[in-house]
Amino acid sequence: MCGIAGLIHRGKSSKVGHELQGMLQALKHRGEDSTGYALYGETDGKNFIMRFKVGENVGEGSTSVAEDVSVYDERKKIVDSYLAEMGAKIVKEERVLPYSLRYEIQYDKKDLLEFSQKIESIPGVEILSMGKSLEVIKDLGNAKMVCDRYNLDKLVGTHAIGHARMATESGVDIKSAHPFWGYPFSDVSVVHNGQLTNYWNNRRALENKGMRFMSECDSELIAVYLAEKMRDGASLEEGMKESLTGLDGVFTYFVATKDSLGMAKDTMAAKPLVLYESDDLVAMGSEEIAIRSILPQEIDTYDPFDGEVKVWQI
Amino acid sequence: MANIKNVTKKTKAQAMGMHTEVLTGRTQQKFFNPDEAENFYYFGTYDVDFNKRTDLDVKDMTAAEANKEIDNLMSQGYGTIVIKNPQGKHSIGVGILNKLNLIFEGSLGYFGIGSCDGPTVRINGRVGWSCAENLMAGKVVIEKNAGSCFGAAIRGGDLICKGSVGARTGIDMKGGTIIIGGDAGAFTGFMMQRGRIIILGNVGINLGDSMYDGTIFVGGEIGSYGSDAVDAELTKSDQDWLKRKLKVAEIGENFNVSKMKKIVAGKKLWNYDNLEPTEKKGAI
Numbered sequence: 001m002c003g004i005a006g007l008i009h010r011g012k013s014s015k016v017g018h019e020l021q022g023m024l025q026a027l028k029h030r031g032e033d034s035t036g037y038a039l040y041g042e043t044d045g046k047n048f049i050m051r052f053k054v055g056e057n058v059g060e061g062s063t064s065v066a067e068d069v070s071v072y073d074e075r076k077k078i079v080d081s082y083l084a085e086m087g088a089k090i091v092k093e094e095r096v097l098p099y100s101l102r103y104e105i106q107y108d109k110k111d112l113l114e115f116s117q118k119i120e121s122i123p124g125v126e127i128l129s130m131g132k133s134l135e136v137i138k139d140l141g142n143a144k145m146v147c148d149r150y151n152l153d154k155l156v157g158t159h160a161i162g163h164a165r166m167a168t169e170s171g172v173d174i175k176s177a178h179p180f181w182g183y184p185f186s187d188v189s190v191v192h193n194g195q196l197t198n199y200w201n202n203r204r205a206l207e208n209k210g211m212r213f214m215s216e217c218d219s220e221l222i223a224v225y226l227a228e229k230m231r232d233g234a235s236l237e238e239g240m241k242e243s244l245t246g247l248d249g250v251f252t253y254f255v256a257t258k259d260s261l262g263m264a265k266d267t268m269a270a271k272p273l274v275l276y277e278s279d280d281l282v283a284m285g286s287e288e289i290a291i292r293s294i295l296p297q298e299i300d301t302y303d304p305f306d307g308e309v310k311v312w313q314i
Numbered sequence: 315m316a317n318i319k320n321v322t323k324k325t326k327a328q329a330m331g332m333h334t335e336v337l338t339g340r341t342q343q344k345f346f347n348p349d350e351a352e353n354f355y356y357f358g359t360y361d362v363d364f365n366k367r368t369d370l371d372v373k374d375m376t377a378a379e380a381n382k383e384i385d386n387l388m389s390q391g392y393g394t395i396v397i398k399n400p401q402g403k404h405s406i407g408v409g410i411l412n413k414l415n416l417i418f419e420g421s422l423g424y425f426g427i428g429s430c431d432g433p434t435v436r437i438n439g440r441v442g443w444s445c446a447e448n449l450m451a452g453k454v455v456i457e458k459n460a461g462s463c464f465g466a467a468i469r470g471g472d473l474i475c476k477g478s479v480g481a482r483t484g485i486d487m488k489g490g491t492i493i494i495g496g497d498a499g500a501f502t503g504f505m506m507q508r509g510r511i512i513i514l515g516n517v518g519i520n521l522g523d524s525m526y527d528g529t530i531f532v533g534g535e536i537g538s539y540g541s542d543a544v545d546a547e548l549t550k551s552d553q554d555w556l557k558r559k560l561k562v563a564e565i566g567e568n569f570n571v572s573k574m575k576k577i578v579a580g581k582k583l584w585n586y587d588n589l590e591p592t593e594k595k596g597a598i
Contacts, residue, residue, distance in 0.1 A: 267519070269462060269481035269500050272443055288402035288423055288442055296401060298420055301440050302459045303480040306500035306518055 001166050002178075003027030004191045004273075005285040006254045007294070008159035008261040008312050012280065013042050017147065017155030020162045022293035023285055024143035030286060031166025033061065034177035035146045036138030038129070038189035038256055041157040047091055048105045048186070049135055051128040052079070052119070055099035056173050057140045063171035069098050071124070076101065078122050086115060096150055099174075102135070113184040117212070126175060126214050131187030133157070133258045138177040158314050159261050161254045163191040170217040180223035183212055185230060187258040192219035193286055194251030194271045202247070222253050240264045240309045254284070262311035269306035276301045282312050358385070359412045362393035373399035377406050388412055402442070407435060424461075427454050443480070446473050449490060455563075462499065465492045468509065474563045481518065484511045487528065495565045501540065503530045503577075512556065512574075514566045522577050530577040531556060533569060544580035552576060 005023035007016065016039055024035055043049070054075040056064035076095075083090060083105065092104035109115065116127055129136035135155075139146045143164060147153055163178035170176040182188025196202075196218040203213060203221060211224045225246060229239030236255065240262055250270035255262050263284060265273060276283045276291050276299055283291045288301055304310065368387055372380040380397070384407065387395055394415040400406055404423035407416055407430070414433040418426075421439030431450035436457070443461040446454045449468040455476070462480030465473045469489040478496030485504045493512045500518035503511050506528040516534035523540025530543075531552070556571040 267500065269518075272461065274442065274461070287404075288421060288440070289404070292402045298439065300458060301421070302478065303461045303499075305497070306481055 001030050002193045003030035003164040003286040003290070004162070004178075004193045004252065004254055005164075005283075005290045006159070006161035006191070006256070006261055006263075007281065007283045008314065010280050010282070010312075010314060013156050013158055015154065016040070016157040016160040017152035019294050020160045021143050021147040021152065023283075023290040024162045024164050026289045026293040027164045027286055028142045031164050032142035033167040033172045034138060034140045034165045034174065035143045035163065036136065036165070036178045036191070037146070037152060037160060037162045038134060038136050038179040038191070039152065039155050039157050039160045040133045040187070040256065040258065041135060041155055043133055045132045046106075048088075048107050048130055048132055050103045050105055050130050051101070051135050051137065052103070053100050053126050053128060053174055054079070055124055056175070057097075057099065059140055061172050062140055064173045067124075072098050075122055075125050079119060079125060082118050082122070086118060088115070097139075100139070100150075110186075111184075112186060116184045120212070120214070127181065127183070128174075129179075129181045129189065130184075131258065134181075134187040134189055134256075136179050136181055136189055138163075138174055138179065140172065140174070140177075159256060161189060161191050161256045161261065163193075169195065170215060175215045176217040178217075178219055180217075180220045182223045182227045182230075182255070185227050188223070188227065188230075188255065190219070190223040190226065190253060190255045192222050192251055192253040194249060194253070194266065196221055196247055196249040196251065198248040218249075219253075222247065222251070222255075226255060236260065236262060237309060237311045240311070244307055244309070252286070259314045260311055262309065263304065264309045265304050265306060267307040273304055274301050275304055275310075277312075360388045361391065362388055362412065362414060363391050364393035364413075364415055366392050367394035367396070368392050369396045369398055371398040372403065372406065373401065377403050377408075380406050381408060384410070384416070388414060400439070404442070407433075421458070430454075440477070441475075446471075449473060459496070464494075465490070468492070472559075472563065474565060476565055478515065484509070487511075491559060493559065493563045493565060497534065500537065503528065503543075504540070506530075512559065514569055522579070525579045527579055531571075532575045532577065533566075533571075533573070536575065536577075539577070542580045543577050546576045546578040548572070548574060548576045 054072040055067050058064050058066040088105045088107040094102040137150045178191045179189040199218040226239045251266045252271040252273045272286050274288045285291050396417045398419050400418050400420040402421050402423045405425045408428040410433045411431045416433050416435045418437040423442040425444050426441050427446045429448045433452045435454040438457050440458040441456050441460045444463040447466045449471045451470045453472045455474045459477035460475045460479040462482050464479045464483040467486040471490045474493045476495040479494050479498050481499035481501050482504050483498050483502045484492050484506050487506045487509045489509045491510045497515035498513045498517045501520045502517050503522040505524045507526045508528050511530045514533040517532050519537035520540035521536050522530050522543030553571045560566045
């Protein structure tokens with residue numbers, strides 16, 4: 001059991017970091033092994049924001065092996081040298097935690113595949129997100145712990161999705177935490193609640209087509225699956241509709257892009273989702289209490305039906 | 315199937331000392347003796363006055379605290395309790411084995427009104443998953459929408475949702491009536507064993523999948539039929555019953571019931587010769 005939440009403000013910005021923290025914290029009983037945020041912030045759209053990790057959180061509950069900080073430093077140095085080699089200029093650098101970094105990068109090429117492959121060829125390095133608006137922040141612990149650790153409370157943006165994880169089929173570590181970046185597409189992220197039963201069949205097929213997996217978490221498949229569909233020319237909504245038959249199992253998932261947010265629910269409707277829609281806000285969560293954390297007044301909510309796909313624009 | 319004649323024989327696990335209780339394999343005939351009906355009571359029930367009314371604000375309470383306070387108010391004789399600010403909390407209004415008017419001014423989360431026997435409940439909002447699970451008797455009215463597993467395993471009473479409901483409505487139900495004013499999701503009536511479901515709107519795929527018994531009435535379109543679910547003739551008596559039920563439920567009173575579809579189990583998978591406990595109470 002995991003919890004997912006999302007919100008999209010239409011026509012305005014808000015403190016989405018703070019709002020999503022409240023929503024995910026309300027769902028912490030669904031799992032607090034790790035929590036992740038995909039926040040779409042206000043930027044001038046000129047530079048890429050790259051969130052990446054050079055190691056794992058090896059705190060209490062982690063299934064990762066401890067490494068010396070000097071190893072992280074060494075990996076960071078290689079990342080910096082590779083960026084220079086590829087003509088990417090670091091405009092701003094922030095080392096939030098010893099293993100977690102945020103770079104603002106000037107990079108003119110649109111194809112991020114080669115870029116990402118180069119960076120992730122460094123053992124232990126993973127790009128958590130790459131985009132001109134998207135920032136994926138994920139770590140061990142509940143929503144408040146992660147929010148405080150990364151100072152997300154004040155982040156202003158238009159929309160966000162997040163995930164409170166109870167680890168069931170893969171390790172307690174950052175690489176298995178949601179959201180997953182829709183590698184190698186800029187500004188695409190996915191969170192998922194459920195289990196996919198045709199994970200390995202799909203994974204093998206996608207890997208044969210050159211797609212990349214960083215974890216053994218079945219949820220990562222959704223991000224990769226949608227990325228592959230979009231690579232082949234499908235729209236986000238078309239890819240999501242195809243996923244209802246292409247992915248087997250029980251699932252409710254959210255996917256977000258720079259200017260949209262979508263949800264899909266499997267044909268068994270086995271995983272919960274509650275939706276609230278108004279002219280200026282759409283909020284959704286595994287349980288209504290997540291929505292109540294930002295809308296305490298009496299509101300009309302509903303459950304989407306089985307096999308339903310919805311996409312909202314900003 | 316267990317051999318009731320041999321229930322006193324020790325199992326291998328018992329012989330190894332893993333557990334010591336001896337299961338008696340009690341049948342329903344033994345479980346309920348009509349001669350003892352006048353001695354039948356639930357521990358902890360109260361004599362309440364419906365004209366004695368009070369409000370209870372649960373905004374800052376946990377579900378356990380709220381349920382305890384409802385019990386406390388009933389013990390003071392309050393027969394009408396209005397719950398303020400439920401705000402989507404889970405598991406509120408559960409385990410009420412009493413006659414009671416319970417009104418929620420707001421929405422409930424999961425497992426609201428679970429395992430109740432007797433109360434009349436009105437929820438002026440929405441309910442999450444598994445509302446009124448295991449309801450034995452009473453009436454529950456939801457003014458807006460409901461989540462999945464609405465009325466799971468109910469054995470009696472009337473459960474009414476004026477809006478739409480999620481998937482698996484009436485799953486495993488063993489009695490009672492569920493009435494939906496709007497649409498219903500997939501697997502409605504999944505493995506239902508008794509009782510009736512009325513849906514005025516459309517219903518999703520796999521309607522009545524693996525149903526053993528019971529009847530489903532649908533006013534709108536059906537996504538698909540589940541295994542073992544088949545159409546049946548809508549009789550005059552069915553129509554009369556539907557009209558009465560919709561009128562009492564204050565929902566779809568002018569609905570044209572003659573055009574409803576009636577769905578039943580296509581195979582007789584089991585015999586239900588024994589009355590359910592609520593039906594026995596009604597018979598007494």
